[in-house]
Amino acid sequence: MALLMWIEWAHVTKIYQSDMEYKEDHMENWARNIGLLDFSASLQSGVTVILGPKGSGKSTLLKLTATLMLPDDGRITFHTATGSYNWSTGSMMSSKATAEFGWLKKRIAFLPMLNQLHQDTTVELSLLHMAQIYCLTDPRKKSCEIMMRWGLTAYRQTPLHKLRGGILKRFVLAQSLLIRPIIWILDEPTKGLDPLGKKLLWEELKNRSHERITLIATHDMKLAECADNLMLLEAGSCRRLGKRSLLTAGVAEGTVAAWYQTMQVFSEMKNSFKM
Numbered sequence: 001m002a003l004l005m006w007i008e009w010a011h012v013t014k015i016y017q018s019d020m021e022y023k024e025d026h027m028e029n030w031a032r033n034i035g036l037l038d039f040s041a042s043l044q045s046g047v048t049v050i051l052g053p054k055g056s057g058k059s060t061l062l063k064l065t066a067t068l069m070l071p072d073d074g075r076i077t078f079h080t081a082t083g084s085y086n087w088s089t090g091s092m093m094s095s096k097a098t099a100e101f102g103w104l105k106k107r108i109a110f111l112p113m114l115n116q117l118h119q120d121t122t123v124e125l126s127l128l129h130m131a132q133i134y135c136l137t138d139p140r141k142k143s144c145e146i147m148m149r150w151g152l153t154a155y156r157q158t159p160l161h162k163l164r165g166g167i168l169k170r171f172v173l174a175q176s177l178l179i180r181p182i183i184w185i186l187d188e189p190t191k192g193l194d195p196l197g198k199k200l201l202w203e204e205l206k207n208r209s210h211e212r213i214t215l216i217a218t219h220d221m222k223l224a225e226c227a228d229n230l231m232l233l234e235a236g237s238c239r240r241l242g243k244r245s246l247l248t249a250g251v252a253e254g255t256v257a258a259w260y261q262t263m264q265v266f267s268e269m270k271n272s273f274k275m
């Protein structure tokens with residue numbers, strides 16, 4: 001059954017106060033401090049892959065949607081079967097709505113979350129701990145199931161600091177799914193992920209996408225092929241949003257990579273006319 005929920009971003013703007021760390025990386029961006037600028041869009045369940053050049057605002061959009069940062073202007077509204085909840089600077093809510101929104105926020109999983117890991121704890125105990133924090137029924141069973149699904153059973157007694165990079169990333173993905181997120185937000189999930197992890201991620205995205213809203217920012221064009229929708233960001237704004245099948249049908253190769261490349265060419269042409 002499809003999830004009865006959607007997210008709406010209305011005129012969301014986020015300006016960073018300092019650009020010190022970013023000067024080298026994103027020199028081509030005319031306004032380095034702009035995370036998002038008057039960003040508007042809306043999305044329902046399924047997998048949405050967010051594409052865009054370096055510094056176009058992909059991570060900013062994900063962090064704002066994960067409610068890790070507040071927008072400076074505009075609002076993000078989470079529409080659910082029980083009500084609509086606004087994430088914006090200065091928004092007011094009744095105590096009932098605050099409690100409901102609190103419940104929803106606990107069902108938003110954001111990756112990367114590596115810094116929140118207790119490195120000395122074993123794989124099994126970390127999952128169990130997470131299941132207990134989130135008050136899951138039958139936490140031991142659910143932790144075992146997720147370990148099996150993500151090929152982690154052989155590492156159950158291994159402390160996290162001993163996991164190799166690719167397997168650690170697989171663990172983090174598994175852990176994020178343990179809480180059965182309604183909104184699953186992934187920033188570059190295939191970066192540093194091992195081949196088994198990539199295969200399992202693909203299966204998860206293909207088989208369970210209707211159960212949640214999944215947002216993925218990536219430069220991995222192979223992964224982007226799993227999208228139901230594509231969103232293209234440019235200089236902090238949404239330039240395109242639509243069904244992958246429709247957007248890619250417009251380019252000869254019919255792939256996301258070819259569509260993205262075409263869009264980049266159009267952008268360069270547009271920018272050269274402006275100069």
Ligand SMILES: Nc1ncnc2c1ncn2[C@@H]1O[C@H](COP(=O)(O)OP(=O)(O)OP(=O)(O)O)[C@@H](O)[C@H]1O
Pocket residue numbers: 016017018019020021022026029031032033034035036052053054055056057058059060061217
């Ligand atoms: N903490 C920060 N301080 C200052 N500027 C920032 C900060 N975080 C992001 N920015 C700026 O905001 C803009 C958007 O950054 P963001 O990381 O969201 O882009 P991105 O599309 O995710 O880039 P990438 O593809 O490199 O991950 C960039 O120009 C960046 O320099």
